[in-house]
Amino acid sequence: MSNEFNCAHARLAIGGDPHEQSPELSAHLATCAACTRFRSETLALDARLRAAFELSLAEFRKPARQASPARRFALAASVILALTLGAGVWLLNPQPALAGDVLEHIKHESASWDAHEILTASQLTEVLRVAGVQFDSSMPVLYAMACPFHGRRVPHLVVQTADGPLTVMLLAHEKVAGRVEFAEGGYRGILLPVGEGSVAVLARGGDVTDVVAAKLVSGVRW
Amino acid sequence: MNPRPRGTAVPSAFTRLLETLRPDLVRFAFWLARDRAVAEDVVQETLIRAWKSRDELKDTAAARPWLLTIVRREHARLYERKRLPTVDVEQVEALGDPALASDGDAGLEDLRRAIMQLPDEYREPLVMQVLGGLSTTEIAAELKLTQPAVLTRLFRARNRLRVIYGLAPAEDAE
Numbered sequence: 001m002s003n004e005f006n007c008a009h010a011r012l013a014i015g016g017d018p019h020e021q022s023p024e025l026s027a028h029l030a031t032c033a034a035c036t037r038f039r040s041e042t043l044a045l046d047a048r049l050r051a052a053f054e055l056s057l058a059e060f061r062k063p064a065r066q067a068s069p070a071r072r073f074a075l076a077a078s079v080i081l082a083l084t085l086g087a088g089v090w091l092l093n094p095q096p097a098l099a100g101d102v103l104e105h106i107k108h109e110s111a112s113w114d115a116h117e118i119l120t121a122s123q124l125t126e127v128l129r130v131a132g133v134q135f136d137s138s139m140p141v142l143y144a145m146a147c148p149f150h151g152r153r154v155p156h157l158v159v160q161t162a163d164g165p166l167t168v169m170l171l172a173h174e175k176v177a178g179r180v181e182f183a184e185g186g187y188r189g190i191l192l193p194v195g196e197g198s199v200a201v202l203a204r205g206g207d208v209t210d211v212v213a214a215k216l217v218s219g220v221r222w
Numbered sequence: 223m224n225p226r227p228r229g230t231a232v233p234s235a236f237t238r239l240l241e242t243l244r245p246d247l248v249r250f251a252f253w254l255a256r257d258r259a260v261a262e263d264v265v266q267e268t269l270i271r272a273w274k275s276r277d278e279l280k281d282t283a284a285a286r287p288w289l290l291t292i293v294r295r296e297h298a299r300l301y302e303r304k305r306l307p308t309v310d311v312e313q314v315e316a317l318g319d320p321a322l323a324s325d326g327d328a329g330l331e332d333l334r335r336a337i338m339q340l341p342d343e344y345r346e347p348l349v350m351q352v353l354g355g356l357s358t359t360e361i362a363a364e365l366k367l368t369q370p371a372v373l374t375r376l377f378r379a380r381n382r383l384r385v386i387y388g389l390a391p392a393e394d395a396e
Contacts, residue, residue, distance in 0.1 A: 049333070
């Protein structure tokens with residue numbers, strides 16, 4: 001190509017960034033109908049490209065596949081105590097951000113509530129392995145993902161219980177001082193201290209009963 | 223300002239920001255990786271890294287490009303670290319991924335498949351520019367290329383897609 005700004009230069013500039021217009025390109029377009037048409041076509045193509053890139057994400061959820069070392073801790077008896085002492089009491093939320101972040105996460109993964117098929121033991125084990133926690137559920141698990149949460153992977157489960165499906169998040173690194181109840185937008189949940197971490201249990205359009213929560217928490221090992 | 227009622231949960235602003243931008247990150251990762259599971263892995267790693275580095279983000283208006291940059295780096299790192307095989311172009315097409323479908327717009331679906339079949343060196347800057355909104359200067363810095371090299375790659379990417387769109391390709395002095 002010669003140094004003079006010609007059609008080849010113009011096509012390269014337009015094809016590289018059709019929205020950018022240098023003074024040289026503007027001057028060229030003012031005298032070249034073919035390149036002006038080329039630019040119009042490329043802008044139209046770009047509009048289609050933008051539409052093409054905007055995929056529907058409805059079916060994007062898949063179980064995570066990466067591993068991290070598992071750690072084990074005994075479940076503190078204080079969990080049951082906290083459950084009992086806290087029953088039916090609305091406390092001033094000492095960890096509002098944590099409860100809020102749990103809710104925010106669950107609202108953005110609301111498709112999890114639509115799961116109806118019981119996961120196999122190996123599917124659940126894989127998710128727990130990724131997060132490095134143990135959960136021996138006596139109830140069917142319908143959904144399990146190792147979700148990013150506060151810089152770590154945490155198991156996000158939906159468990160079929162006698163009270164209906166409940167979401168359970170196993171927060172091995174989120175310590176709470178005591179039982180915390182919270183509610184928002186049709187969700188009701190509790191955060192329960194479990195050893196050095198906590199467990200969030202949430203219901204949608206119902207309540208989390210202490211009996212079921214205790215049963216769920218009793219299966220957790222860090 | 224009304225106080226929040228007792229027992230009402232308050233998500234942190236940063237969590238809200240991440241959740242809001244997550245769909246964009248998944249799309250961006252998918253177009254880079256051409257594999258849903260890999261895209262999910264990349265985004266999960268990105269969110270973890272972003273959370274740990276959240277103090278670095280001084281201006282929330284810059285969150286999107288900041289996160290997209292992390293996605294791109296995590297994607298590159300994933301392939302380096304795990305030595306994942308690159309996705310074969312024919313294999314991608316054969317997958318018939320429903321994510322590529324569009325409601326009755328066959329042309330859009332064809333365009334998506336054509337983008338999928340672009341070589342990495344052309345597809346990556348195109349994704350960064352059109353979907354990520356990065357300038358050619360920013361793309362050049364991120365890909366460690368000169369700006370003319372980026373312009374050439376973008377020109378060639380669009381030139382290949384012009385044919386799918388029913389347009390004549392421009393002359394290219396390759």
